[in-house]
Amino acid sequence: xxxxxxxxxxxxxxxxxxxxxxxxxxxxxxxxxxxxxxxxxxxxxxxxxxxxxxxxxxxxxxxxxxxxxxxxxxxxxxxxxxxxxxxxxxxxxxxxxxxxxxxxxxxxxxxxxxxxxxxxxxxxxxxxxxxxxxxxxxxxxxxxxxxxxxxxxxxxxxxxxxxxxxxxxxxxxxxxxxxxxxxxxxxxxxxxxxxxxxxxxxxxxxxxxxxxxxxxxxxxxxxxxxxxxxxxxxxxxxxxxxxxxxxxxxxxxxxxxxxxxxxxxxxxxxxxxxxxxxxxxxxxxxxxxxxxxxxxxxxxxxxxxxxxxxxxxxxxxxxxxxxxxxxx
Numbered sequence: 001x002x003x004x005x006x007x008x009x010x011x012x013x014x015x016x017x018x019x020x021x022x023x024x025x026x027x028x029x030x031x032x033x034x035x036x037x038x039x040x041x042x043x044x045x046x047x048x049x050x051x052x053x054x055x056x057x058x059x060x061x062x063x064x065x066x067x068x069x070x071x072x073x074x075x076x077x078x079x080x081x082x083x084x085x086x087x088x089x090x091x092x093x094x095x096x097x098x099x100x101x102x103x104x105x106x107x108x109x110x111x112x113x114x115x116x117x118x119x120x121x122x123x124x125x126x127x128x129x130x131x132x133x134x135x136x137x138x139x140x141x142x143x144x145x146x147x148x149x150x151x152x153x154x155x156x157x158x159x160x161x162x163x164x165x166x167x168x169x170x171x172x173x174x175x176x177x178x179x180x181x182x183x184x185x186x187x188x189x190x191x192x193x194x195x196x197x198x199x200x201x202x203x204x205x206x207x208x209x210x211x212x213x214x215x216x217x218x219x220x221x222x223x224x225x226x227x228x229x230x231x232x233x234x235x236x237x238x239x240x241x242x243x244x245x246x247x248x249x250x251x252x253x254x255x256x257x258x259x260x261x262x263x264x265x266x267x268x269x270x271x272x273x274x275x276x277x278x279x280x281x282x283x284x285x286x287x288x289x290x291x292x293x294x295x296x297x298x299x300x301x302x303x304x305x306x307x308x309x310x311x312x313x314x315x316x317x318x319x320x321x322x323x324x325x326x327x328x
Contacts, residue, residue: 149198
């Protein structure tokens with residue numbers, strides 16, 4: 001377990017931003033804003049990292065050059081806990097993703113060298129496969145929308161038992177609660193309809209896994225739906241995209257239904273101008289924001305408590321060593 005001799009040091013969070021080029025800045029802002037909102041009295045410092053084997057455009061590389069370090073730099077130390085973002089899937093199996101080898105190395109390092117590590121969406125799927133060989137399962141349709149998940153009691157990150165929290169999800173794959181529990185994972189929140197939301201497993205570090213996206217902006221699901229609809233009209237994708245559930249305002253229902261009908265019957269007549277209106281139909285507020293801040297606050301507080309406990313133990317050990325071997 002990583003320790004420090006100063007209990008008053010800030011909690012340093014390493015953020016590996018693995019999102020595609022067009023989402024790098026938004027993802028950096030989303031996680032940074034949520035972490036700051038959740039920090040409370042904890043002094044938080046965020047360091048940015050990226051996987052080197054993920055192809056980037058020249059513009060993205062230029063932006064990231066002065067702000068991001070390669071993920072392998074984590075091993076040199078200076079980070080107390082870790083967040084690995086999701087990514088746009090590019091392969092049928094996670095082990096064929098371009099970041100796979102780098103992520104596996106980071107996971108192995110984080111088990112013994114962080115106080116906690118959080119893995120989001122695709123990173124969570126890749127992590128449990130690397131750790132325990134658990135395969136994600138393809139869903140019958142994309143799970144997209146804002147859903148209610150019930151918290152399980154007994155864990156400081158989960159919140160009060162039986163309470164529910166709203167969480168945006170946007171994924172084509174899922175993990176089975178049965179598979180996770182058989183491998184020793186603790187389910188923190190789930191739904192009888194939508195499955196597992198969050199879960200955890202303890203090593204020297206406390207690992208937290210999220211299948212959802214509490215960090216999302218109010219319009220993120222709308223922008224993803226717009227992207228998927230454009231891909232369908234361009235015949236890049238064969239399936240009419242799933243409209244995010246329990247997300248768009250009721251006032252937008254009529255226009256959304258007309259757009260979906262056009263996409264199914266005459267997609268060639270659905271203009272990009274009409275599709276681009278989806279961003280303006282998005283909700284103005286995040287119904288999941290308070291739940292997101294609460295989850296991250298619980299994680300920050302639990303991690304800070306774990307870090308301070310280790311620091312105090314190290315300080316006590318150092319003091320005892322000095323007392324046993326006083327200067328000559």
